[in-house]
Amino acid sequence: MSDGAFRVLADPATGRDPATDAARELIAGLALRPWGQVAASVYESARLVADAPWLPGHDERIGFLLRAQRPDGAWGPPEGYALVPTLSATDALLAALADGGGTRTHLLAPAARGLVVLSGRLLAADARTLPDTPALDLIVPALVESINDRLDRVTWEQLPTPPLTLPPGLGVDRLRAVRAAVAAGAALPTKLAHFYEVLGAMPTDAGPTLTAVGASPAATAAWLSAAGPDAGPSAHAFLRELIRDGRGPVPCPTPITVFERAWVLSGLRRAGVAVNPPAAVLDTLTAAATAATGVATGEGLPTDADTTSVALDALARLGRPADPAGLWAYETTDGFCTWPGSEDGFSVTTNAHVLDAFGQHVAAYPDADARYHRTVERLSAVLPAHQLADGPWQDRWHASPYYATACCVLALAEFGRGGAAVEAVDRAAGWVLANQRADGSWGRWGGTAEETAYALQVLLAAPTGAPRVTDAVARGHAYLHRPAGPEHPPLWYGKELYCPTAIVRSAVLAACRLAAVHVPGADRSVVDCGYQATKTST
Template sequence: MSDGGSRAATTPAQRTGHDPDGCADLARELVATMALRPWGEVAPSVYETGRLVVVAPRLAGHAERVAFLVRTQRADGAWGPPEGYALVPTLSATEALLAALTDEFLPATARPALADAAGRGLRALSVLLAASSAMPDTPAADLIVPALVDSINARTAGPDAALSIPYPLNLPTGTDRHRLTAVRAAHAAGADLPPKLAHFGELLHGPAPRSRAADPTAVGASPAATAAWLAAAGPDADGREARVFLERVVGEGDGAVPCPMPITVFERAWVLGGLSRAGVPVQPPRSVLASLTDAVGPAGVATGAGLPTDADTTAVTLYALGRLGRPIEPTSLWAYETAEGFCTWPGEDGFSVTTNAHVLDALGQHAVRDPGAARYRRAVDRLTRVLRERQEADGSWHDRWHASPYYATACCVLALTESTHHGDRAGAVDRAVCWVLANQRDDGSWGRWEGTAEETAYALQILLAVPSNEPAVVDAVLRGHAYLRARVGRREHPPLWYGKELYCPTTIVRAAVVGAVHIAHRWPGNRRTAGHVVTGRQKSAT
């Protein structure tokens, strides 16, 4: 076995060097990137960058962070994605610009532009907060929104305010400060908070808690929470590694910072599992495989240092290791079993169909390896029923960890087709295919708000999960493949993944696109694109 990994991960194309669609080269690039960037690759975050402007104005790159916020403001004065998802980034950016207007670290000549941007942000917030769908369903929005509304009101009140408004901002209808008040009071009293709250440590008063499983490099896998911890802990605290983490993250992003970070295991599991499932030849370095194997503990796997273990990351990691010839019995997943299915973590407020689809992947894979594992077979049957019951009337699935139904639907369809019998899945998969066919755009793409490469990749995975010669499927696949092939090398993608705001795990998204192009190119019905090669020049042009 070479330095890359197991024999099970190789394919005839990999062994002969035959790469008709160029995806093997792109996959090797992505895997090499993962090895070189062990914390993962996430696009810059407006929310997180705004928090750093407020919490750490002396940190290198302060002026660049402020400029990033001004540069990324939308024409309507808001920041971020459409609908209510704009609220959190707009609150963070607006409050950061208000803070920058009064700090001593920016030249006076910059203040007019900052005042204009902050004023437009305040006007956008008055519209966003009044909308019936204002409150986003992203994690801890019930903490973030009231905390930032209060901060903005404090900065715009009184005769000394750098920018005043005639009336304070109001919370969205149905939102209150009860949970924020309770969490801050418990923290001030020294109570043990759930480890996942470390990710939101910038909202607490005083040093943020660190997860018991956290690497001291980062608090809560968040630059803002890490900076807040350092600021509250004081100069005498042992924060050398945290400072190095912040300096490196800031340096890589030209001032702007991503969130979450690090996402080491999350990124490696999703990329390797997805590429392998798509049939793309991958041969990860031993160190990358070892990092996944070593991450599996009795309680499961965490997304990255500073975050608690969860069933979603655990399941995808186990699935990826199984596909790469490093199977581990998924006993850690039983701790997440509930009456409804499997929770993402104990005490989860909600239900995730994608977590349950990924658990079905892992348990179904193990059931195939061990036909005598009756408990696993029963769980597979149960999860099949759970997913079918959660399917929407139009054939799609929706989830709490991704804004696009194409992601949730692809996760469920792939899990059902790979882990269950045809009779158990046929109706659900057929309805999902009909939904995808009904929603393709004129340019061949798919997307919730606009056509995107990421969502088109998921749509193609759904259509190609079960072979079909139906003319409607053939036409949709050919048009989707043509759209995606022209964009397979792109690095920038819109944020669709759930975090403090919607974010983009860049390498994971690029891997999903590569995998879908590869599947579509190898599809027997794809005659028009036979022989197409993604060359180096084409990759750079896209």
């Protein structure tokens, strides 16, 4: 399915495409907020409360944590996704209690509720059942240790004092080994910088020109706290800017400059939305074509195949096709890894995006080397092999199967070769049809605009015009045009689940446009599309 398959929608009164106007506004935001737009993080904001109370906005971050606590005492999304943010927030409240000298007794009750839900439920789960969020095996032992140390030093009768225990199957050996290596100055994978706040030592290569340690406010603040008040003026400025923008709470990950720009531009162009990004936005993607191993999500993170592939796809859709040869560095016996030599598990969405990148190249250059064609054929078989029995895909970078399924279906529908690719797309569309909610939405825990957008993209990529599909698309499109509800839930994998608001907004916008083309008489206006999130951006 090519960009040309979607005709331009024009407003009958003005002759303008409302999706293009909305996209223009969204892309302007990419240039105005170059670090990216990400919703406020409980985990990161709590780390600043605990580790950097000297930063401006301390009381505002405490207030944010109090407002974000759930009625059951936990923080964050459902299931095991609540463990990391609840540990971080509880530890932060205990730190604020200790620092407050008796002036913060209003924090006792929420801290106690956090301790109860941790000891009674969240830490009781077997480690094998916990979500595979990055560095969970470092973060959880570090925060359990910190909370227990704080409880040993307090005398508040309102706080339960028995020590917390680690989830069965989770130990401290890896945390101790990494801490010892960092303290000894060992060369560690670049991506570990993202978690320096729990490693007990700071990066030896950090200096006065450093902006952000590991694209993380928490890691940056921990380094500043350890390095002293005169260190890192650029890092100080980075945190102050984040704090000013969010009025206290901070996001994570950030910066996500290339990640955000690649996903927004690729998704909008794929949906046939006309975009004309400024040169400053496009230039950040060109390293995907020129650097030996591609580009990173943002400053402070390692280069990766996922961001590189989507950046290459965006460039191709914008008329700047580039050779994806740099992706060979990520090839493995199973497909393509996200980071070479330092990744556990297999990402179907990374491999779907690699298929997009190579598919674009062979479409533009049919006489390309046979290796490129073999890669397209290989991934056309690899992705169906990872499809679940009932039709969806699940991935390690997003909590919702609708995201993974949309990534795989879009790549296979446009570039896939062979019967397995066709069958996989059909099975995925059948699964989506079977799981639409009564209100027209889709979602893992409840209907969301983001997941509904992905579901619509799956249905509209499948080569079928069945009335049942048209009805489902019409109902999903109507759901996206309802007034925005509560804050959009975080679904993307980081230290905790997070919400990259501009990326989610672009996915919803793309789905609105595609559905409006497909459904006769559909509302062609581009409204907020049912999307709302509290943004912390720069």
